[in-house]
Structures are given as C-alpha cells and as structure tokens.
Amino acid sequence: MSFFRVMKAEVVRSFIIMRRYWFRTLTGMVIGYGMLMVLIAGFIYSKGGAGDKISQFDNPAAATNFVLGFIIGMFAFGVVGMFTQGLQSMATTGVLEQLCMSPHGLAVNFMAQTMVGAVSTIISSGILVYAVTWSVGGMLHWDMFPILILLTLTFFNLVGFGFMVGGLVLVFKQVGQIAIIVRMALFALAVFAREEILNQPWPLRFFLHMLPITDATISIKYVLSGGQMVDKITESGETIQVFSSVFTHPSFYWLIVSCIVWTVVGLTVFRILEDYSRSKGTLGSY
Amino acid sequence: MSEEVLVELRHVHKKFTTRHVLPVDEETRKRRLFKKRDVHAANDISFTIRRGEIFGLLGPNGAGKTTAVKMISGLVRPDSGTVFVNGLDVEKKRRQILRLVGVVLEGTRTSLWPLTPLENLIYYGTLKDVPGALLRPRAHDLLDFIGLKDKKNIQVRRLSRGQKQKLAICIALIADPQVLLLDEPTTGLDVLSGRAIKDKVMEMTREQGRSVLVTTHDMHVAQELCDRIAIINNGEMITCRRTDELLDLFSEQVFVFKLNQSVDPTEFSLIPGIISAQMEESSEGPSLVVQVVREPETLRSEALYAVPSRLWQSGCLLHAVSQRQQNLESVFLHLTDSAVKR
Numbered sequence A: 001m002s003f004f005r006v007m008k009a010e011v012v013r014s015f016i017i018m019r020r021y022w023f024r025t026l027t028g029m030v031i032g033y034g035m036l037m038v039l040i041a042g043f044i045y046s047k048g049g050a051g052d053k054i055s056q057f058d059n060p061a062a063a064t065n066f067v068l069g070f071i072i073g074m075f076a077f078g079v080v081g082m083f084t085q086g087l088q089s090m091a092t093t094g095v096l097e098q099l100c101m102s103p104h105g106l107a108v109n110f111m112a113q114t115m116v117g118a119v120s121t122i123i124s125s126g127i128l129v130y131a132v133t134w135s136v137g138g139m140l141h142w143d144m145f146p147i148l149i150l151l152t153l154t155f156f157n158l159v160g161f162g163f164m165v166g167g168l169v170l171v172f173k174q175v176g177q178i179a180i181i182v183r184m185a186l187f188a189l190a191v192f193a194r195e196e197i198l199n200q201p202w203p204l205r206f207f208l209h210m211l212p213i214t215d216a217t218i219s220i221k222y223v224l225s226g227g228q229m230v231d232k233i234t235e236s237g238e239t240i241q242v243f244s245s246v247f248t249h250p251s252f253y254w255l256i257v258s259c260i261v262w263t264v265v266g267l268t269v270f271r272i273l274e275d276y277s278r279s280k281g282t283l284g285s286y
Numbered sequence B: 001m002s003e004e005v006l007v008e009l010r011h012v013h014k015k016f017t018t019r020h021v022l023p024v025d026e027e028t029r030k031r032r033l034f035k036k037r038d039v040h041a042a043n044d045i046s047f048t049i050r051r052g053e054i055f056g057l058l059g060p061n062g063a064g065k066t067t068a069v070k071m072i073s074g075l076v077r078p079d080s081g082t083v084f085v086n087g088l089d090v091e092k093k094r095r096q097i098l099r100l101v102g103v104v105l106e107g108t109r110t111s112l113w114p115l116t117p118l119e120n121l122i123y124y125g126t127l128k129d130v131p132g133a134l135l136r137p138r139a140h141d142l143l144d145f146i147g148l149k150d151k152k153n154i155q156v157r158r159l160s161r162g163q164k165q166k167l168a169i170c171i172a173l174i175a176d177p178q179v180l181l182l183d184e185p186t187t188g189l190d191v192l193s194g195r196a197i198k199d200k201v202m203e204m205t206r207e208q209g210r211s212v213l214v215t216t217h218d219m220h221v222a223q224e225l226c227d228r229i230a231i232i233n234n235g236e237m238i239t240c241r242r243t244d245e246l247l248d249l250f251s252e253q254v255f256v257f258k259l260n261q262s263v264d265p266t267e268f269s270l271i272p273g274i275i276s277a278q279m280e281e282s283s284e285g286p287s288l289v290v291q292v293v294r295e296p297e298t299l300r301s302e303a304l305y306a307v308p309s310r311l312w313q314s315g316c317l318l319h320a321v322s323q324r325q326q327n328l329e330s331v332f333l334h335l336t337d338s339a340v341k342r
Ligand SMILES: Nc1ncnc2c1ncn2[C@@H]1O[C@H](COP(=O)(O)OP(=O)(O)OP(=O)(O)O)[C@@H](O)[C@H]1O
Pocket: A280, A281, A282, A285, B016, B017, B018, B039, B040, B041, B059, B060, B061, B062, B063, B064, B065, B066, B067, B068
C-alpha cells in the first residue's frame, strides 16, 4: 500500500526531528501551558467583579469550555498551517520539488505528513487539556469512542480545507499571508463556538455550518465539557438533565456533511491547482 | 550503445509569462507596476537519448536547460509537444515514469537539513519504493562511494555546499533509476570529486545501460563526458550532434596564417568561399584567421589557394600555416555568439 510506505517515511522523519529537537518540543508544551493559564486567568478576572470571580471558580464549566475551544483552535490553526506555512517553507527549501517527484504524488505525501503531525498534536494537546482543566478544577468527560470519532471527522474536515488553501498557496505564493488571517479566524471561531452562535438568519447560519470548525467544536465541547447532557423540562415543570448521545446531535450530522464536502472539494481543488502550478512552473520557485 | 530510445522530446514548446517591474512613466506620471512579457524557455525542442548514452545539454544562462530537465521529470508541463520516457508519455503516465527517473536539480536545495545524509537517503528511498532490505546497504554504498563516508551521521545543515551537492547526487541514485537527469552536477565540487562523479556516471551509463542527461557550463566536463551534445539558446535548439562530429565540423574550417605584418582582413573576407577573416595579435606576431566553407570542395580549395596568393601580392611574408584545433569552448562560443547576432 503506497500510503503506508509514505506514512512510514514520515513517521520516521518526524520522530527523528522530534527527538533531535526535544528541547524545543518540551519548551513548546511548557509555554503552551503557561499561556493558557494566563489567558484563563484573564478570561475569568475580566468577567465582572470579585463576587463573580468566586462563582466562576465554583462552577468552572465556562473555563473548561474556553480551554477546550482554545485547544481545538490551536489544532485547527496547526493543521491548516501545515498546508500553508509547511508548503511555503518546503517550496523555499526545494524539498517540494523532490516530493512532487515521488511516485506517490504530493497529495498522498501531504496527507501522511499532516496525519503524523496531527497525532503528535493530539497527544500533546490532550496532555495540555488535562493539565489545564485540572489546574482550574474543571471536569472532563472522556468518553473515548465518540471523542475519537469526532476528532477523526474534525481532522479530515480541516485537512480538506487545508488542501484547498494549500493548492492556492502552490500557485499564488502570496496567499500564504492571507492564510494566516484565515487560520486566526478559525482559531477565534473555535474559542467562541457555542450552540447559541448558530441562532442567526439562515444564510449566515449555513455559512457557519460550512466552516470546517464550527460544528466540530460544538460537538467536542458537548461531549467533553457538557458530558452529553441536555436540559429537559419534566411534566411537573422541573428542569432536569438527561443523557443524549452526541450521535443524535444536529451538529454531529452537520460535521459529517461538512467533512465530506471539504474532503471532496479540497482534494479536487488541490489536484487542479497542482496541475496548474506545473504548467506555470511555480512548484520550485518562492 | 543500443538503439533503444529511453528519453524523447518531440517538438516541445514552453512559454513562461514573466512580469517586469516598471519604473514610473515620466510623462504621464502614471505607474504601471507590471508589464507582462513572454519568455520562450523551449521553442520546438526535439531530441532523443538512447540507452547507454550520455547526452549533454549546453547553453548560456536562461537558455532553458533546467526547464528541459523539469519537463522530462514532470515538474513543468510543456505547452505543446510531447515528452516520452521509456516510450511512455510523461503527461499521461507521470507516476510510472517517476520510478524510472532520478533528478539532481539545485543540489543544495534537495535534502532535508535537520536530518543526516543517511537518514535523508532512507527517507527518500522509502518514498521511492526501494525495498527495505536493499535500502540501507545501498545508502551506505552510495555515501562511501561519493566520499561522504565520515559525514554519514552529521546533520546536512552542517555540511559544505559541495557535500550537499554530493548528497543530492546520492539521493537521485537511491532508487537505481534508468534515466538520470543531472542539472549542473559538478558545480561546487572539488577536482577529485568532480572526477569521481564523471567516472561514476560513465560507468553507470556504459556498463549498466542507463541514460544520462547532463547540463553543465563546464566545457571540459561536457567534452569528456558526453556522447552527444545539444546546444540551446533562448529556448531554441542550435545544434545537436555527436561530440566528435561537433568538434570536427569546426576544426576543419579554421586556418591560421602567421604573418610578419598586419593586413586588412575585410579584403579577405570578400573572397568567395570564406566565411570570415580577422586579424589576431599574439606575442609571436600577427596572424590572419580565416574560416572557410566546408562544402563544396572546389570552392573551399579555391578559397584556400586565394589567401596565400593575395598575401604574396600585398608583399607580406608568410611564416606558417596551421589548422586551428577546436575545443568545445570555442565551438560553443561561436555557435551561441552567431545565434545572438542573428
Ligand atoms: N517558473 C518560471 N516562471 C517564469 N519564467 C521562468 C520560470 N522558470 C524559468 N523561467 C524563464 O525561462 C528561461 C529559461 O530558464 P532555465 O532555468 O531553464 O534556464 P537555464 O538554461 O537552466 O539557465 P542557467 O544556466 O542559468 O541554469 C529563463 O529566461 C527564465 O527566466
């Protein structure tokens, strides 16, 4: 299987680099933790007076939500970045041309690289999420099976989107700068995505659904932070919480739809633009 | 050398559109930032490379040599015309062809700098589907052969330019390709390594039946190494011949008449059958250098008789007559120069 050969090469390569630059990997995580704590402190203290502050700590769900959003945002930022920054730096170093000449093709190679990158990102952000939620006294509902499904879908969603942006970067090198803005927007969206933001007139709502990160974040937050519980009003008028699996949540279906759409669109656009880039001869220029 | 053709370019055209940055227009005070202009990187290029042959592609900077290499390796798509490798159309069967072709482009920009040469070879070898059992021994062999034996485990970023170039050649060879495309392979190499690479290329081509395309600015390398040579300029093919033919073609035509005094060369260039005539001053005195037509034989002979009789008439002493030995460098200069004038 050609994909696994490429995957193997990429695993070996990134493992070597991670080991060789272990100090960078380690400090990266420590800095990430520090930054998150500062941000959370800012987030909590900016909300109202001292009274509120106490209650925030009594009920740290908001902080947990925020942390999750932040980390999903970083994940999105990273995955799309692998296609834009990664591609640009590969074009600069000339490695891109070599990869274009690998018989497996550029798309397969990128897929493998991103997957390897994503696995290490997921592991390190998992550790980060855990450390931070523990620090703020929150609680996470690790329901492994749905989490893995959601992460996989989110990943392919972002990869599809990344392929589209990456294809544009191949042809128009300046797009790389715009891509940073797009990545920031995805990041912000992940931090603030809640079910309430979908209460919009339908064109805007549809647009939000189609962005690769909205429903992904909502579903993941629903599982990890909300514990897949919904409010339900009983006959006697009380509000109780009942379990409702994420697989019945509308965001989950939207996630599947946008995942399929982005994978198809992304790969198609990438193929076309790779071809166009070959006819313009911009594969090796920078 | 067998007659089997491994690489063929058939009427290939490639035009690049470049943007020129313009200065402010003085009269209208308007500023048009860019002006588009077309550059012909390949204009009806056709040639073939047979199995077991070393083919040289020469030309001044910007002639389109790298573009030709990239078209064979599928990195640049021709506008029209077709490139075949081993009988397969590069546009249609790109994946298959990439397994047959090894390429050295700008050597220092090929390898992954955080990795060591050995790791680089393993990485690229895996990508090129080299079977695992063969990969490691072959990587070691290549590095030993090329003289990176004691650099195997040093990060590439710490290697010198020439060492990176050597590594790039190893990377091109790791998949044991049928067709080897070397874009300026000896740039930055020391004398010994340049020699070693030349020898290795010869050995690989002759004994193992590969095809090699070399582009170079080093005429000595080309003259020694290549069986056939194509010279291109501004994307146009000027000539494509066997190396010895190319040298013969020009050596027969140039004659040097050593004289005791200068004469007016224009008078001689009017003689029928003489292409050009000029005076050259050297430490041994002036000499008249004439180039005569190759054919027809009678015209050529008449022209050659005419020169000494004219010299006799003008009362000039003739010390010696000789035929100029051509090397590739002067042929190249002559051909590219006349192409510019045309
Ligand atoms: N991607 C590109 N976009 C626009 N123009 C290009 C591109 N690639 C090459 N060219 C132009 O095509 C021409 C041929 O370039 P090429 O790199 O093939 O020259 P070369 O013969 O390899 O020169 P050198 O000896 O300097 O390496 C040049 O005029 C160059 O400006």
